[in-house]
Amino acid sequence: MSMLNLLLIFGLPVLLLIGVPIYAALGVVGLGAVYLQGTPILFSAQSVLNGVDNFPLLAIPAFVLAGKILEKSGVVQDLLKVFQVTLGNLPGGLGVVTIVTCMFFAAISGSGPGTVAAVGGLMIPAMLRAGYSPGYAGAVSASGGTLGVLIPPSNPMIVYAIIANVSVSKLFIAGALPGLLFGIGLAFTAYLTARFREKEALKIGREMTGSGVPMSRQLGRALWGAKWGLMMPIIVLGGIYSGLFTPVEASIIAVLYSLFVAVIVYRGLSIKSLGEAYSETHLLSGALMLIVGVSTLFARVITLEQVPQQLAELIQVIAPNALILLLLINLLLLFLGAFLETMAAIIILSPILVPIVKAYGIDPIHFGIILIINVQIAFLTPPLGVNLFVAANVAKTPVEKIVRAILPFLLVLLIMLAVATLVPGLSLWLPELLS
Template identity: 45%
Template sequence: MVSFTLFGTFILLVFLGAPVAICLGFASLVVLEYLPHTPNITLLAKSAVMGGNSFPLVAIPLFVLAGEVMQRGGLSARIVGAAYTLVGHFKAGLAYVNVLASMFFAAISGSSPATVAAIGSNMIPEMERLGYRRSFSAAITAAAGITGVMIPPSIPLIIYGVTANQSIGKLFLAGIVPGILFGLGYMLVARCIISKNFTPNTHEGSQLDRATKDVNIKRSGWRQHSLWALIIPVIILGGIYGGVFTPTEAAGVAVVYALFVSLIVYRDLKFRELGSVFLNSGLTSATVLVMVVMAASFGRLLTLERIPVEVADMIIQLSDNPIIVLLLINIMLLIVGMFMETIASIIIFTPILLPIVQHLGVDPVHFGVIMTVNLAIGFCTPPLGANLFVATGVAEVSLESLVKAILPFLLSMFVMLMVVTYLPQVTMFLPSLLN
């Protein structure tokens, strides 16, 4: 009865359009207040306070602020210029630039929709003007954006690390290779389907010459200018794994560095704009953190009612073959990612699924990447599809045409997901170097 009421109330509120944090908190409140033989309602308040009382969670608002500063400070245009210099001369060059620039920016922002907005606003108009289909340009931008939740710093990986009590440093390392693999997969898909999606615009001159002039930054001098942006991931990751500072302290360093580069070096961000930057990052951070504290009560009830144990027993009864169990979990998480926000999904399902995979001998760090990749694909699948909606707004294309154009990239995502799931060496190679 408790399980039915808890999940029934939550699902009903989700379909009514209530914010996920309200859904989690109200579902817990209904169970504690109205059902007999349940803990006292004070458990809701205590669990919420304990859920927010976590030092690693401080990294979330700091990384969000750093990403907002960098997005407003002109770093995305300079990253596009650097990416163009590296891969723009190949066939399908601007498609490769789009993917590579998204991977660079992902290593700065840690957010998938933010990556789509920042890179898309630079790349989609340029790609279209030079002969790329607008729907194709929007599709590759939306797909490349999900590397933002794999390549560190990744906010979902921080949430998983806190929920599963795992090393955030190891999780950051574990996400690097999968993020790169996804990027290479998108480039391969773009190369295979480029003939159907690119017609050179002869009136605009050659593709490379025009791109050199108009991708919002001059190619000349990019080393002096873009290097300030590209060095940020090196500072963050080098400091963490060099033992200079913790992941949470690295977030503070990222904020200070981003402010210095945006205000002093590039001067694209003005002091008068800092108020709106702080406001936007504060609103985003509040949304995430309220969800975290409300989900703590929800997760506490799941544990007290032994729901994770029951779900684990049910799945193991279906099969004790790790291949089959991981496939079932992947299917479930892909469906969940289509309907539920990534952070809420991680908080809710980690306590349920982690005991199952640990029973099968799957490393918790490896499973964190599997879960994050699964749910990240939800950014590119309706009806939730945050990346899709951001890309439609930037590119001004219909959702239907974008969904059709992104199908080849979705196929690549599923292939890469299987690689990440069943070849743990791909994920665990870099973390193993810390042991």
């Protein structure tokens, strides 16, 4: 085996295992391979530049900024009131409200941990006051936060679409129906879990969500108060799905709309808070663009060496059909998701896996949703599970308690992953209908 093959097979895993940052690991392997191939070093610089010189990538920092601004504006509180009125008196109503609010806020922020922090920051203390266990409160918020990567607009979807060379709009549309079904499944799990495990908290929870005002009047007031937050997904996603504007244009409209709501309507965004939103956006977007750039170099190197084609030939021996291939890929992604950060998993694995699934006749849009669902589950699987640690920090409880309480929600997500894998129409029906 040549030195180049050894570098491509073992270089990246070894560097990641010893703690080298993902961008540095990708860059070192890419540069090393270029050197061993005898390719001019200019090829590396051009690859990195071409990786970030991609128009759809502009949507990511804009969507991140819009979400950060709305997090600081008070919109989340008004959204919560709507769902508290409609769902709060159910058994486990506060948990159901948390899931549904996370599902809706995901269509604003596009971030998993951001959704946990924004919604969980309000609902976890409310659930604790109502007598729910810290484990349940944290598990509900962490589970609901996973919807941030599946329900559009989703930043991981944009990155995958660029790597797989598919339409961002079609991928957004493909995630809408699975995202809705996942939200319903998680909300039903919150209901059942509270009904059978959190009985002592149910009575107090009903008292906290109830009032003497008729429900119709409560709902009318809540809807009117939350009208600006409710309009955001309608304007952004409606414009994308109708073809009125592209995802990049939609992201700019989202920023302008969020600024209008935060500054003019709510008047709750200070100069300091706006500066924090910009700073957080720069940190997240800058780190992501760096990773995307060096990952392009890595992808070109493995393509030149025909690594995907060689893997496809190897996999054909053990995976005679597309169904077995997807089963093996799901097992691989579930394992790696426990150790790889969300964007890192997508950026590293997509250039390798997309050519393979195409060779088996699998639609890359369908595979993209499968990949995003695996990433969604990875938010809840230790040792990396980011949502677990965010929820544990908000609930001020050991992460071990949340891990135990998360198991029913994790089981539902795995069942839904199986359904999404076995039923391509779940992902492809809406894109085909709207096209």
